[in-house]
């Protein structure tokens with residue numbers, strides 16, 4: 613086998629939030645809706661949410677914010693705190709799903725054409741995200757139709773990979789389920805957390821920064837592009853081959 617085909621690009625593994633679609637403004641509105649529904653005077657604005665996004669996972673993000681307030685109720689025990697966070701996140705997820713169903717979230721430029729081109733070329737497609745499965749289904753059902761799931765061989769998310777990015781768990785689990793060597797795949801991400809997770813799993817990673825992640829440290833990326841609108845599969849293969857060899 614010659615060296616070029618030794619590590620041909622065989623799979624694209626996509627992050628969801630900020631990568632497949634610009635979702636975080638809708639997530640932010642859903643979090644604030646949940647806080648109001650539960651009678652909390654919390655209100656996250658864009659600058660604060662941009663900082664809070666360094667914590668992957670909505671429940672973890674709520675817990676980190678609550679800790680930062682320093683007013684964690686003393687009288688209630690840890691399990692009732694967790695119950696409150698769970699309830700907040702349930703309300704938030706329902707509000708986010710409604711926003712997606714109302715068409716308030718758009719897929720990013722170039723994403724659907726690249727997914728289609730890669731599938732047509734026989735590449736494996738997978739998802740590695742720290743978001744909740746409800747959110748993935750709502751977004752991709754809206755964007756790709758009711759049979760969206762058939763396009764992805766493996767989906768790993770908050771419900772299957774509890775250790776969140778920058779931990780590599782979600783990517784390690786995708787690679788193991790695909791029985792794929794990391795150098796034969798390529799991850800597509802929008803954040804430094806995601807880049808760290810994918811690189812720790814050994815995956816070359818293409819970065820498409822989102823409005824919330826502009827300016828983060830992407831030095832370890834295979835390449836940073838503004839979005840996928842000018843990225844065809846041939847270009848990905850070229851970058852991947854150069855990186856691997």
Ligand code: XBP
Nearest residue numbers: 627628629668669670741742743744
């Ligand atoms: C982004 C996240 C998620 C979303 C909110 O996921 O960290 O927590 O911000 O969704 P990724 P949840 O970039 O890995 O797709 O509230 O369901 O966590």
Ligand code: MG
Nearest residue numbers: 627629630802
């Ligand atoms: Mg992301």
